[in-house]
Amino acid sequence: MRVELDEPKCVASGQCVLTAPEVFDQRDEDGIAFVTDEEPAPDSLDAVREAVAICPAAAIRLTER
Amino acid sequence: MADTLTGAEHDPAARVPGFPMPRAAGCPFDPPPALTAAQQEGPLARVRLWDGKDYWLLTRYADQRAVLLDPRVSADLTSPGYPLQAPGSGKNDIGFILMDDPEHARLRRMVTAPFAIKRVEALRPAVQTIADDLVDAMLAGPKPVDLVQALALPLPSLVICALLGVPYDDHDFFQENSRILIKRDAAVEERTAAHGELIGYLDELMGEKMTHPGDDLLSGLVARVESGELSRLDAAQMGVLLLLAGHETTANMIALGTLALLEHPAQLALLRDTDDPKLIASAVEELLRYLSIVHGGRRRAVLADIEVAGQLIRAGEGVILPNDLANRDPEAFPDPDRLDLTRDARRHVAFGFGVHQCLGQPLARMELQVVCGTLYRRVPGLRLAADIAELPFKHDGSVYGVYELPVTW
Numbered sequence: 001m002r003v004e005l006d007e008p009k010c011v012a013s014g015q016c017v018l019t020a021p022e023v024f025d026q027r028d029e030d031g032i033a034f035v036t037d038e039e040p041a042p043d044s045l046d047a048v049r050e051a052v053a054i055c056p057a058a059a060i061r062l063t064e065r
Numbered sequence: 066m067a068d069t070l071t072g073a074e075h076d077p078a079a080r081v082p083g084f085p086m087p088r089a090a091g092c093p094f095d096p097p098p099a100l101t102a103a104q105q106e107g108p109l110a111r112v113r114l115w116d117g118k119d120y121w122l123l124t125r126y127a128d129q130r131a132v133l134l135d136p137r138v139s140a141d142l143t144s145p146g147y148p149l150q151a152p153g154s155g156k157n158d159i160g161f162i163l164m165d166d167p168e169h170a171r172l173r174r175m176v177t178a179p180f181a182i183k184r185v186e187a188l189r190p191a192v193q194t195i196a197d198d199l200v201d202a203m204l205a206g207p208k209p210v211d212l213v214q215a216l217a218l219p220l221p222s223l224v225i226c227a228l229l230g231v232p233y234d235d236h237d238f239f240q241e242n243s244r245i246l247i248k249r250d251a252a253v254e255e256r257t258a259a260h261g262e263l264i265g266y267l268d269e270l271m272g273e274k275m276t277h278p279g280d281d282l283l284s285g286l287v288a289r290v291e292s293g294e295l296s297r298l299d300a301a302q303m304g305v306l307l308l309l310a311g312h313e314t315t316a317n318m319i320a321l322g323t324l325a326l327l328e329h330p331a332q333l334a335l336l337r338d339t340d341d342p343k344l345i346a347s348a349v350e351e352l353l354r355y356l357s358i359v360h361g362g363r364r365r366a367v368l369a370d371i372e373v374a375g376q377l378i379r380a381g382e383g384v385i386l387p388n389d390l391a392n393r394d395p396e397a398f399p400d401p402d403r404l405d406l407t408r409d410a411r412r413h414v415a416f417g418f419g420v421h422q423c424l425g426q427p428l429a430r431m432e433l434q435v436v437c438g439t440l441y442r443r444v445p446g447l448r449l450a451a452d453i454a455e456l457p458f459k460h461d462g463s464v465y466g467v468y469e470l471p472v473t474w
């Protein structure tokens with residue numbers, strides 16, 4: 001599974017970083033999120049799915065590869 | 066005839082209920098019964114606002130989230146059909162909360178950095194010190210005490226002042242004007258005057274920061290004004306928005322949350338007996354969901370036809386999305402009327418949803434976690450020093466809460 005983040009959509013809510021800190025982080029200059037681990041380990045996937053559901057801007061996608 | 070009558074609620078011929086609706090006496094934490102009934106009846110309702118016009122009201126969590134994400138709806142209150150909160154509210158512009166993308170995103174991104182999770186976490190020790198000092202002072206003073214004045218209001222005010230670079234000594238001034246600005250039934254002139262006072266104050270403060278810049282948020286905005294990225298008025302409006310949103314909301318959560326816990330002693334006991342950050346964090350999310358203090362409904366205008374639950378909503382119509390109702394949707398939260406600090410409430414929409422979701426949420430969460438981990442453990446005998454039926458609730462504000470919370474221990 002692969003995590004994608006649509007950066008222009010992100011509103012820097014920080015919700016993904018709270019939900020799955022091992023997969024997401026925020027840029028220092030503007031708090032916009034980025035993916036730190038594009039192919040997270042299976043035991044992180046539940047947290048990533050929660051981040052997908054919780055992201056207020058629908059900016060995160062989890063895709064089959 | 067319907068048109069000749071005064072208020073929507075008093076118009077039996079119309080059968081369109083007025084909005085906002087009153088809460089039930091004795092149920093200060095629950096949404097108005099008429100709203101809950103509308104939710105049970107179906108996904109959409111018609112409601113009548115103060116202007117005598119009818120608007121769509123969305124009752125369901127899933128529909129509200131979908132519409133708040135939809136670029137065909139506008140948060141700009143000059144868009145045709147926008148359901149205005151009150152007469153004249155269009156005149157008191159408070160920045161990007163009422164703008165659409167791309168301008169909204171451009172301005173919001175100028176102030177997102179200090180609210181990033183890491184930056185907010187770095188403030189936690191300082192906020193803990195503020196909480197401890199306020200509780201020390203409370204315990205050393207006479208009782209009963211008003212928890213709003215002793216802790217709920219000063220804590221977030223001190224924090225947002227430090228972050229923005231606003232002198233806390235001016236708190237009487239800005240708290241008073243903020244209170245008027247978010248009061249539903251304030252007269253147009255009164256609200257416009259309060260707005261003008263705040264804009265003038267922020268503009269003057271930013272003028273001072275041009276010559277004496279600090280490392281605070283307002284100094285950052287001033288630098289952007291000087292580089293031509295931002296107009297001086299936009300900067301002042303952003304300052305007002307942050308100052309106002311930064312203390313009024315969190316303050317109400319602290320006071321109303323404490324009251325809710327005092328009324329649910331078994332839940333309060335969970336917090337009193339724990340230092341587990343996970344439980345404290347979960348408790349804060351559940352309190353946010355259960356209380357949904359920003360209760361007037363998110364308001365949006367539809368720019369191009371959309372469909373909600375099979376119903377066509379046309380361009381130029383207005384929609385109201387009460388998040389207090391979404392957060393009590395049984396399809397999203399089983400047994401929604403129960404306060405259960407151990408449930409997973411993270412998907413709540415107490416901070417809104419879509420591109421306008423609360424900018425200050427990491428800060429608000431951290432402040433509330435500090436309070437929840439401090440107050441009830443340090444004051445285990447905390448109890449209400451008044452009859453709950455006599456408490457002055459903020460039925461008249463766009464942010465719900467209590468004006469006063471007398472407590473003793």
Ligand code: HEM
Nearest residue numbers: 161162310311314315318359415416417421423424425429
């Ligand atoms: C518990 C406390 C808080 C609650 C319940 C709350 C709730 C909300 C809600 C519901 C919205 C969405 C408005 C809409 O969609 O129309 C919002 C937006 C906003 N909030 Fe908060 N808020 C809280 C604390 C804060 C704090 C501490 C700050 C600032 C330091 C803040 C700053 C803002 C700003 C700037 C916006 C506008 C965001 C935008 O339009 O992009 N809020 N808040």
Ligand code: SF4
Nearest residue numbers: 010011013014016055
């Ligand atoms: S949850 Fe979504 S909007 Fe929020 S920081 Fe992550 S990607 Fe951005």
